[in-house]
Amino acid sequence: MKRITDILCVFRIHLARLRREAGPFVLAALIFPTAMYLFAVAVSGAEEISDEKRLRFLAGSIVFSLSMTSISWLGYLLLENRFTGRLKLFATLPLAPSSYIFGVIIFALAQAALGTTTLLIVARALGVRANVSIASLSLVVLLTMLCLCGLSVSIAARARSFSEGSLLTDSLGAGLVFLAPVYYSAQAMPAALSSVSKWLPTSFAASGVQTALTGNFQAGTELLALALMALVTLSLGFRLMRWREE
Amino acid sequence: MTTSANKSIRAQSQTSAPDVAEENVVRVRGLVKRYRDGTAANRGIDLNVRRGEVVSILGPNGAGKTTFLRQLTTELKPTSGSVEIFGVNAVAEPESAKRMMGITPQEGGVFETLTVLEHFELFARFKGLRRREARLAAFDVADELGLGAEINKRVGHLSGGQRRRILIGLALLGRPPLLILDEPTTGLDPASRQTVWKVIRHVVAEGSTVIFSTHYMEEAERLSDRIGIIESGRLAAFDTLDKLFARLERSYRVEFSDPFDPLVEKSVRYFATFAEAQEHTASEQLSEYSIARASLEDIYFALTGERFVKAEEGEGA
Numbered sequence: 415m416k417r418i419t420d421i422l423c424v425f426r427i428h429l430a431r432l433r434r435e436a437g438p439f440v441l442a443a444l445i446f447p448t449a450m451y452l453f454a455v456a457v458s459g460a461e462e463i464s465d466e467k468r469l470r471f472l473a474g475s476i477v478f479s480l481s482m483t484s485i486s487w488l489g490y491l492l493l494e495n496r497f498t499g500r501l502k503l504f505a506t507l508p509l510a511p512s513s514y515i516f517g518v519i520i521f522a523l524a525q526a527a528l529g530t531t532t533l534l535i536v537a538r539a540l541g542v543r544a545n546v547s548i549a550s551l552s553l554v555v556l557l558t559m560l561c562l563c564g565l566s567v568s569i570a571a572r573a574r575s576f577s578e579g580s581l582l583t584d585s586l587g588a589g590l591v592f593l594a595p596v597y598y599s600a601q602a603m604p605a606a607l608s609s610v611s612k613w614l615p616t617s618f619a620a621s622g623v624q625t626a627l628t629g630n631f632q633a634g635t636e637l638l639a640l641a642l643m644a645l646v647t648l649s650l651g652f653r654l655m656r657w658r659e660e
Numbered sequence: 661m662t663t664s665a666n667k668s669i670r671a672q673s674q675t676s677a678p679d680v681a682e683e684n685v686v687r688v689r690g691l692v693k694r695y696r697d698g699t700a701a702n703r704g705i706d707l708n709v710r711r712g713e714v715v716s717i718l719g720p721n722g723a724g725k726t727t728f729l730r731q732l733t734t735e736l737k738p739t740s741g742s743v744e745i746f747g748v749n750a751v752a753e754p755e756s757a758k759r760m761m762g763i764t765p766q767e768g769g770v771f772e773t774l775t776v777l778e779h780f781e782l783f784a785r786f787k788g789l790r791r792r793e794a795r796l797a798a799f800d801v802a803d804e805l806g807l808g809a810e811i812n813k814r815v816g817h818l819s820g821g822q823r824r825r826i827l828i829g830l831a832l833l834g835r836p837p838l839l840i841l842d843e844p845t846t847g848l849d850p851a852s853r854q855t856v857w858k859v860i861r862h863v864v865a866e867g868s869t870v871i872f873s874t875h876y877m878e879e880a881e882r883l884s885d886r887i888g889i890i891e892s893g894r895l896a897a898f899d900t901l902d903k904l905f906a907r908l909e910r911s912y913r914v915e916f917s918d919p920f921d922p923l924v925e926k927s928v929r930y931f932a933t934f935a936e937a938q939e940h941t942a943s944e945q946l947s948e949y950s951i952a953r954a955s956l957e958d959i960y961f962a963l964t965g966e967r968f969v970k971a972e973e974g975e976g977a
Contacts, residue, residue, distance in 0.1 A: 416788060423782045431773045434814075499769030503830065505735055506763035507786045508755050658754060659736050660696075 420509050424517020425524075428491065432525065443529030446482060447475035448536055454597045468542045472533070473624035474597040477616050479529045480555060481591050484562035488522045489583030492570030497579075505657040512652055519563045526559050545629035554622035557640035561615045562590070564647025571654040596620040615643045684708040685838060685869050686732065691741035693727050693893075701727035703893040704741070709871060709886075711837075714864055716880040717873040719890035720964050725873045726766055728890060729842050732871065733763045745838060759788075762831035766842040766873075770823050772816035776807055779815065779826055780833060787834040794833075801829040804862070806855045821848045828856060832863065839863065841872040845879060857883060877956050887956070889963050896963045904959045912937040913958060916949035930954065 432439055454471040455463060495501045504514050530551070537544065566583060573579030593607070594616035600608045611617055622636035686709035693702040701724045709715050719725045730736040732743055734754035743750040743757075750757035770779065780798030789797055802811045805825045810818060815826065828844050839860075845853045853876075860870055860883055874880050880887050881901060888898040897904060905911055910930035914937045917926045931937040937951045 419785055423785050427771055427774060427778075427782055430771070430778060434773045495769075499765065499767045500771060502735070502765045502768045503770075503783070503827075506733060506758065506761075506765060506768070506831070507783070508758040508788075509786050510755065658734060659730075 417510070417513055420513035421516045421520065424504075424509075424514050425520045428518060428521040429524065431491075432521070439525065440528065440532060442487075443479055443483065443525065444532050444536065447479040447529075447533055450478055450597070451475040451537070451540075465543055469544060469627050470599075470620075470624055471597060472537045472542050472544065473620050473627055474591075475537075476530055476533055476555075476623050477558070477594075477596050477620045478591045479533055480526055480558050480619065481562060481587050481616060483525045483529055484522050484559050484587075485566045485583050485590070486587035487525070488518065488563055489566040489570055489587070490580060492518060492567060493573060493576050493579040493583070496570060496573075497576040511655045511657055515567055515648075515651060515655055518567075519560065522563050523556065523559055526555055530555055544627045547626045547629050550630065551623065551626035553637060554619060554626055554640065557637060557644050558615065558619040558622075560644035561619075561640055561647050564644060564649075564651040567651030568647065568654050571651065571656070590614055590616045594620065615640060618643075683710070685711045685746050686871065687742075687744040688732070689742045691728070691731060691743065692739045693724075693731060693736065694739045700893055702731070702738075705890075705893075705895045707888065707895060707898060709869060711869055712864060712867055713885045714860065714870045714883050715872075715886050715888060716884040717871065717888045717890060718877075718880055718960060719873075723890045723964075724893040725890050726842055727893075729840055729871070729873055730765075733761060733765075733840050734758060735765070760836055760838050762833065762836035762839045764827050764831045764839075764841040764844050766846075768827045768830075770815045770826055773814060775812050775814050776802055776818070776826060777811045780829060783830045784833040787836075789834055797833050801832050804832070804859050805829050806852070821852050824848055825852060825856070828859070832859065835863065835866065835868065837868055839868055839870045839872075841870065843873050843875060846875060853879070877960070881956050889960060891964045897959070901956065904956070905954060908954050908959060908962060911954040911958075913952050913954050914940060914946075914949055915952070916941070916944075916946045930958070 451471050451474070454474065455468070458467060458471075495504075534544070534546065565586060569579055569582050569586070573582060594611045594614040595603060595608070596616055600612055600617075603611060618636040618639045622640065625632060625636070686707070688705055688707040691702050691705040692700070694700045703724075705728060717725050717728065727736065731738050732745070732750070734743075734750050734757055738751060745757040746760045748757045748760070774782070777798055780801055781794045784794035784797045785791070799808075799811070802808050805828060807822065807825055807829065810822060815823060818826075824844075824847055828841065831839055831841060841860075845856050848856065857879070860872075864870055870883075872883075884901070886898060886900050887904060889896045897907070899907075908930070910932050912931045912934055914929050914931065915926050916929075918924050929940065931940060934951065940946075941949050941951070
């Protein structure tokens with residue numbers, strides 16, 4: 415019970431920030447992914463664009479939004495906590511590091527839910543016809559977030575300075591989206607890059623989201639891959655996040 | 661002033677460690693901290709702190725005060741040695757040890773989007789207080805620290821001194837039986853400092869034990885039962901103020917200025933007796949001088965070779 419209370423308190427502390435800065439959060443979650451969607455539509459020829467392509471671009475934008483939420487912004491938040499002395503406050507408490515991690519991950523999930531829902535509404539307004547399987551999409555979003563949050567926690571726990579950590583999270587947040595076949599098919603990529611990028615979590619996430627947007631619940635491979643990756647990255651994050659310095 | 665909520669942690673510690681009720685609540689043995697770059701910040705510190713004591717830790721910058729406190733609070737793992745808090749091995753069981761402690765780190769940060777009340781309420785919940793208890797404890801602590809009028813303000817709108825008081829308040833929540841405060845009053849104005857002193861005296865009267873580091877001699881003199889002076893990673897002295905004074909062979913201090921050049925910095929000489937001091941002023945025909953008993957600053961100087969004013973210029977290490 416104490417553990418659940420701890421997790422919820424960590425979540426509430428961070429939620430206060432979202433509550434008070436909701437405008438910028440929603441805008442940020444919306445502007446980049448929407449702009450990328452419009453850009454992708456524009457460069458692929460907006461006149462004859464097929465519904466399938468539109469769904470791919472929307473899936474790409476959702477993954478982009480998740481990547482920004484989980485790596486860039488959560489990473490920034492964790493780094494800020496660590497390098498402004500806030501993490502020390504948690505460290506002074508009878509609180510397990512894992513409770514802190516779960517608390518911030520729940521916060522990131524709340525942001526992801528908000529961002530994804532907003533993007534779906536905008537996409538509808540832009541004429542994208544999606545037959546969303548809510549359960550499937552929720553599962554893909556959850557596993558993608560867990561996987562990427564694990565990376566974020568690991569970087570924030572190990573970065574030697576705020577600027578080093580920010581550079582790493584920003585590069586990883588954008589890199590994982592643009593190096594994966596998110597806005598375009600794997601066939602369109604150079605062969606060498608394609609063989610690597612197909613193993614990136616964002617590749618599985620984009621494929622899973624696209625399947626969910628077509629109303630299917632048949633993204634077994636993607637879900638399994640994301641679950642395994644989440645297990646690895648979260649284990650790493652839990653291992654690296656320590657209150658006590660050596 | 662204190663609610664049952666604030667008493668809960670103390671009650672917990674007393675039931676879990678009845679065997680140490682009258683004994684040392686903190687036992688440190690052979691504490692060594694050597695950093696990876698080879699710097700030896702603590703070189704074998706032994707220390708006992710009794711229940712209900714107020715212990716201050718003094719020392720020049722870089723002497724190892726904060727390193728020592730960070731090991732007590734389990735934030736830093738010792739290279740060797742042991743730390744026991746209420747009989748709990750703090751090195752092996754940091755979370756259990758932290759249940760007995762309220763800690764104010766030297767460089768803790770607050771959450772600017774939270775109000776003072778939210779800070780106190782949420783952190784009280786981390787300390788195991790129920791929702792209603794946490795709220796009562798939050799109001800109690802805010803009142804004690806003179807933050808009652810600011811309780812619903814966001815911390816981002818408060819001054820540095822008020823934020824510092826919030827950090828002290830977080831340590832007080834749940835009235836832990838041991839408080840460890842790293843330079844709690846640094847950056848506070850005199851009135852706020854007085855408020856913090858009052859709070860420390862109050863929690864000690866209620867049975868808590870307090871260990872704090874400070875850069876202010878007056879603070880150490882006024883609050884402490886015993887004073888520890890750390891020099892080059894070693895505990896150079898640890899005793900009551902009277903016993904520390906007794907260490908000085910020459911405990912009378914004559915401070916005088918050159919009658920022909922009053923702008924030159926004042927000179928200081930020490931004497932074993934008041935009579936010797938008077939004799940000196942007469943033989944030197946001093947016209948402007950003062951004779952006083954040695955102060956803690958003189959003891960500090962004798963042990964560390966540094967004037968305390970110098971140490972106040974920067975942050976402790």
